[in-house]
Amino acid sequence: MRLSPAHRTAPRRIAAAAIAAGAVLGLVGTSAGTAGAATPAHPGRPDKPIIGGTEKPVGAYPFMAALLAKGRGNPHDRQFCGGSLLEPGVVMTAAHCVVGEQPKQLETVVGRTVLSKKNQGHVRNVTDIVVHPRYARGQEAYDIAFLILDKPVTGTAPVNLPTAGTDALIRPGAKATVIGWGNTDTEVPNYPDRIRAVDVPIVSHIECKASYPGYDKKVNVCAGVEGKDSCQGDSGGPMFRKLPGRRGVYQVGIVSYGDGCAAQGAPGVYTYTGSAKLWDTLGESAQGRKVKRLLGR
Template sequence: MVKLNDCKDVVLFGNIKMYRVLSVSVFVVFFMSTTFSADTSVKIVNGDNANIEDHPWQVSVQIRRTEKDNFTHICGGSIIDKSWVITAGHCNTYPELPVKNIRVAAGSSLLSQMKTIIPLKNFYKHKNFIFTNTEIKRDLMLLQLRRPLNFGSTINKIDLDTDIGKNYTGELCTISGWGNTVTRGENYPDRLQVVSMPVVTHEYCRTSWFGLGLKDMICLQEGKKDSCTNDSGGPMVCSKKLVGVLSGGVLFCDGNRPSVYSRVSAYLAWIKETMNKKNKKNKKNKREKKRNKNKKEKKNNKNNKN
C-alpha cells in the first residue's frame, strides 16, 4: 500500500494544514484555513452562491486557539436535532481544544451576519476515530449545544440517511460550505457556497487513493469541481438526506481525485446511542435541580413561618 505522504498532490486530514490539512500528507483534510476551498468569486470550487433557506441545516463550526483569540470558521457541520450538530472528528485535533474554545454559528448565508451563535455543552468523537497517513475511519464528531436551536426557515435539521445498503453510484449529491474556493492560493468567501457532484464507485475511490482504508466512506468527483479547506465536516446531501460528512480530498481541490465522506448510515447506532444517553442525563440533572430547588424553597418557607 502506498502511503499518503508518498503522493505529492494530496494532503491528509488533520489540524495544521488539512484539506487539505496536514501539509506533510498527501490526502488533505478540508479543515484548516491554510489549505481549504471556498469563495465568493470562485465558489466552493466552481460552485455557486447559496441561500441558507435552501440549506438550513448548514452551520459554521468555529474555534479559538486561546481565550485571547477571536473565534474563526474552521469546519462545516449539519444540524440533526435542536441540540445536536454532526461534523468531522478531525475538526478538533492536533491539539484537541477544550469545549469552551468551540462554538456553532447558524442562521445566515453570510459568515459575517450569523444570527445565532451557541457555545458547546460538550463534544463527542467516535471512540474508535482513526486519522493517519494510511487509514481514515469513523471521522465523526457530535457537538452538543449548550442551549437548543429555534427552528425556522434559516435554521432546521436534516434527516439522516438510514439505508446502509443503498448504492448511490451516479446519483447527483450536493455539498456546501465556506471553504477555500481557489485551487492555488486562498480565497475564503463570506457567502455560503454549494456545488453538486455525482457519487463514484467505492472501488474507484479506493484505487484513486492508493488503497487507503476507506471503510464506510462514500466519494464524489466531477471535473474541476471540488470541496476544499475549511469545508471539512460539512454535509453531503442526496435526495434531501444527510448521506455523508466531509473528511478530505486532494491538496489543490481541483477534482483530480474524489473527495471522501464518512457515510452516516454506517454510524446510526453510535449517533443515536450518544444523543439518547446524553439527553437522558440532561433530563435527569434537570429533575434533580428542580427537586433540590423545591426542597430549598420548602425549607425557606418553613423557616419564615417559624
C-alpha cells in the same frame, strides 16, 4: 484535515481559524500539503474550499452550521469547519475538525449564510464534544463527531439521515450537493464570506479504492469530478440529496479528505452517514452510547 501547523501530520479540509489561547485550528497556506489529525493516514491536499460552486441566497440552508474558534474577531476569520444540525441540541461534524479540542474553545452558528453577518443564524456554545471511538483509536475512516449545544436551536428542521445499512442514496452517478465556506480557487487561497454550493456525482467504491488505498467502503463514500469538489474549510460540512416528494434534505456524507481539490481522478472522500457499522460502533464508548440515546439510534 485542516489543522494547525502544530498538528501538521496528515491532510484534511479545515480552514484557518485562531483559537482563544492562540492555537490555530486551521491552516491557510500555499503549500501542497495540509494539516491533519494525530493519526496520519491520508495524502495531503492543496489549501482551497468549494470548487466550481455558486453563491447561495440568505436562508438557503438553515441546517448548515459553521464551527468557529471562540473570540471577538470577525466570524469569517474564526470559521474553520462546517457541520449540520442533526437534532435541536446536536451539531454533526467531522472528527478531525475537533479531536483534541476543548468545548470552551469553540462555538457554532446554525443557519447563517454570510459568516460576517452577526445578525444571521443562531449562535450556540458547545458543552461537550463526542468523537467517534474508533476515530479516537486511530481508524480515520470513522471521521464523525458530535457537538452538544448549550441550548437547542428551535424553529429549524435538522437534516435527515439515510436508513442505516442502505446504499440507495449513494448509487454511482447520482448527484449530491456539498456546501461550505471553503477555498474556491485551486491556485490562490480564497475563502468566501457567503456560503457556496456545488453538485457532485457519487463515485463507485471501486473507483474510490483505486484512488485511495485506505478507503473503507463500509463507512466511506466518494463524490466529485474534475472541477467540482469540496476543499479546505469545507471539512465537517454536509453532502446531501433532496428527494422528490420528501421534505428537507437527506445528508449522505460528511466532508472528510481528498488528494488535492477538484483534481482529475481524485474525488473527495466523505464519511457515509448511512453506514450501519458507523452507528453500531459509535456505542463502543460511553459518550457514544449517550449520543445514540439522544438521537434515538
